[in-house]
Amino acid sequence: MIGVLLKRELALAWGRGGGAALAVGFLACASVMLPLSLGPEPARLARVASGVAWVVLALASLLSLERMFERDFEDGALDLLCLGPLPLEVVATVKCLAQWVVVGAPLALATPIAAIALGAKPQAAPLLTLAAALGGLAFAFVGGAGAALALASRRGGLLIALIVLPLLTPPVIFGGAAVESFQIGLPWLAPLLMLGAYALAAAALTPFAMAAACRNALS
Amino acid sequence: MIGVLLKRELALAWGRGGGAALAVGFLACASVMLPLSLGPEPARLARVASGVAWVVLALASLLSLERMFERDFEDGALDLLCLGPLPLEVVATVKCLAQWVVVGAPLALATPIAAIALGAKPQAAPLLTLAAALGGLAFAFVGGAGAALALASRRGGLLIALIVLPLLTPPVIFGGAAVESFQIGLPWLAPLLMLGAYALAAAALTPFAMAAACRNALS
Amino acid sequence: MFAALANPLRFMAFSRWAAPLLGAAAAVAIGVGLVFGLEAPPDYQQGQTVQIMFVHVPAAWTAMLAYACLGAASFVSLVFRHALADQAAKAAAPLGAAFTGLALITGSLWGRPMWGAWWVWGDARLVSVLVLFLLFLGYLALRASIEDEAKSARAGEILALIGLINLPVIHFSVEWWNTLHQGESILRKGGPALAPVYLLPLLLMGAGYSLAFGALWLARTRAEVWKRRATSLALQAALA
Amino acid sequence: MIVALRIEELCLARGERRLLAGFSLALEAGEAIALTGPNGAGKTTLLRSVAGLIRPLCGAIRFDGGEGRLDADDARRFGCHLLGHQDGLKSGRSAGEELDFQVRWTGGTTDAAQGAAERLGLTRLLGLPVRALSAGQRRRLALARLAASHRPLWLLDEPLAPLDAAHRILVGELMSEHLGRGGLILAAVHDPLPILAREVGLAGAP
Amino acid sequence: MIVALRIEELCLARGERRLLAGFSLALEAGEAIALTGPNGAGKTTLLRSVAGLIRPLCGAIRFDGGEGRLDADDARRFGCHLLGHQDGLKSGRSAGEELDFQVRWTGGTTDAAQGAAERLGLTRLLGLPVRALSAGQRRRLALARLAASHRPLWLLDEPLAPLDAAHRILVGELMSEHLGRGGLILAAVHDPLPILAREVGLAGAP
């Protein structure tokens, strides 16, 4: 049954924000734009590279999040999801996972490429990918919670941003710290573990918030 | 009559992307995240500041663009707009202007603040505002054209990104060049004029594309 | 005590005298704390600016206290569906935002002489306090943007509980990351590492701020109760 | 002002599917036509092509005014109301805001909007977000635009479906008044209209 | 399996408005109820509260199985179909994809979905995007889910409005079969149902 749902959610996530291609195009574009507006000094670029990747990851997640629940809410599909065999908590989890697979994972793969193209150390690539993947997971779940909370209100986008942005900051801190520490040779495991813990906590807890928020919006 | 339409479009643009507060919050957040993931060295930040502001401007515009026509298309309001006294070209122009007033203008005002907070030279503020305002105008119109073209397809976001991102690059180049030149004391008027010319050309030409694309999607 | 106060009538009776009482206690504690604080000798490192501490640190503590109260009230409201708890949560948020703003402002006023910068991006504690501020704002915005009172309450509860994660992050940020910000010097293992001349006014101010928060919280909750009574009376009148 | 609608030898297609071929129809001032036909016959498509939203494959759609043929574009933009399956109401905005916009956009005044809302029993609902309205209330909100801003040609797509009996009668009255003023009504329906109407059937898929 | 639905002393409110107070109703296997009432009376709200989407202010909604009371949550998640004003079909996806998902999600199989599509005359349309379907075709697509995945309690909100005469009869047959299998139907309607149904009226606003 989860498979049925996952298939649908993947298709929707793909159509929704334009999916992987949009996010990766976004990243590519930002990587092009940055040197354009910064001037092409390699030393400067290299330091900026991974940081920018993080910002793009966060923004690209936000980009498609707003509509994660809203469409289903407005066209009545959320009613149907409530009346299915799986509890709404599972539905919300599947939605977030689909979002992550479609947007987060390709972005995680593209991040090191962009960073290296901008001049980051190639050795950092695996760490960058891992951090971006974990960060994307946290973004998808936290963002989903924001999207679900905003359902009941009239102002989607604004609220989601305001609600979600503060909660997205910790993963950015952890992830940035891990990559930065690695590049300057400091211990990087601790911040990476914190990032993982945050992502897991988000994945474990926010589904309840999402389900409650959806029920609240429907009632 | 334009007033009636503008009032509605402003309200919708405001609700849609969350409007000014979202964009500014976005910028604020990106300004927070960037140093977080870059490390706080002021020298590095200062150089990056205005470049980042540009990227954020472009992304924030994209964020709310996708739904500029889509909502009206799906709920039948586009039919009504077609049957009003103003030609669809004017309607499209008003939509883009509303988008710019709600997202672009506040962002243009906030950009110099963010850039200075990150360490750009305060003297650059007026230029930054002007460049951001012009850039925002270009983004709104070009983005609107992308959104209208994507209406007829199933994959909105992807198409918009593919269509719009390349067209957004010139304003970023011109704007970045103007600000950068100013900061290092080179002549900055030429790139600024180029930026202005691009924005005006976009405002003059894209409404026809948008109207045609909307009619095409409806028929 | 909470069970007793859950009854709105009893709460109104209690808060009628408790709010002014707490307010008076707060005024005394803050007044005395200020006198001691202004007389405290300049620090050998920080000079006269050390006195900012007496406004900054209690403000930061109270901001966290306010969020904890918001979280607790939201939890009670979520689990027991008690209207009063929701009114208390709604009342706590703007106060929390104000104290957080105060902590941010006084902190950056202090940062200018101490670190040579108003604000240091990348300092985990500073940023996490900013995040706390944004959370308060987000809560207020969410509540304001949902007209249906019951839905607004429920959404607020969920958000407030999610945001609780931030509290430990703020508190432990100085341990987890090497930051510019002062490490734990009072609530740490092995007792406070602060000379009594500084400790006494600091604690007095801390008590004063917390009492002031308590007084304002009660008053605002009372106002919220009145407001809802008024709207439901107006509704009954309209229906009749 | 439109006094007659003439459709001549119209062919319509959607995707690869032919819907109408050589279809002709004439509608005069004060007359109502009820378009009937099975699902998918092309009623909606026909109405939308009269409104200029869908381009016919062949044939002509003409609007005649008092002094001869009207420019089709003008006739549509100033003389035509389309009420489709979807009503173009934004679910997040308040009913009052939406009604006011729709009426003023189609040439009416705020006062007329108020009057129509009163007539259709919507006054107490104008403060609610459109999302909170019941299906029938929402349809009435969409109909209020027709009553408030006077345009001669009404193109209606199943206008009465979600309305209760009392409001069907009321809308019937509105329609009669409109016809009495020299209006024209072309309505796609599955149930009979509450007014005297000439029935035109579309054959549907072969 | 649900064999009876009992609503006891139900009170419902939306926003600040009371819709129902002390409403009771019993529906047994094989029986259909047609809920009627003016627009805004609360028919949709009642159906949604039976489906568990809206929490009643007071009163109880009980589902009885063969061996006594059922857990309400389970009864809803495994025994209940809701077809609302909105059908939950994504306009951008193809009709076939949507039907398959809706049927499998509610416990049916792909084969059953195909069968239902055939029965409702949708087979040739399954490749089209939902957006391209006519209103009646779209409603049939939504109804196909009910025919394909067997759940005893059908909660229908104006199920027949956009259908043509032939399909109303067809859906009437589907309903009779469902009742014959021991199903229950609770339908909000403005026009009579094509099957034998007990009518229950909601009063509407005072």
Ligand code: HEM
């Ligand atoms: C905008 C900038 C600042 C912010 C947001 C900020 C925030 C905070 C917070 C939240 C606390 C309470 C932490 C806890 O108890 O868990 C705190 C405590 C403290 N802050 Fe700041 N602070 C800022 C700037 C400064 C500056 C510039 C100094 C002085 C160098 C300073 C000195 C202290 C001290 C001494 C404590 C008490 C630490 C303890 O005993 O636990 N702060 N600050």
Ligand SMILES: Nc1ncnc2c1ncn2[C@@H]1O[C@H](COP(=O)(O)OP(=O)(O)OP(=O)(O)O)[C@@H](O)[C@H]1O
């Ligand atoms: N892109 C497309 N490709 C193929 N067929 C299409 C496309 N778009 C629409 N159609 C078909 O064209 C017909 C359109 O019918 P239309 O909506 O006009 O029907 P209708 O008479 O209004 O029916 P109803 O009574 O159900 O509202 C339908 O059969 C539909 O399947």
Ligand SMILES: Nc1ncnc2c1ncn2[C@@H]1O[C@H](COP(=O)(O)OP(=O)(O)OP(=O)(O)O)[C@@H](O)[C@H]1O
């Ligand atoms: N948030 C809200 N605030 C106030 N009233 C509301 C709110 N939401 C819904 N309502 C009202 O509650 C009633 C809901 O009616 P419901 O949709 O159940 O009607 P219905 O009987 O299905 O009507 P219809 O026949 O038009 O479909 C409507 O009168 C509506 O205006």
Ligand SMILES: [Mg+2]
């Ligand atoms: Mg139709």
Ligand SMILES: [Mg+2]
């Ligand atoms: Mg209804």
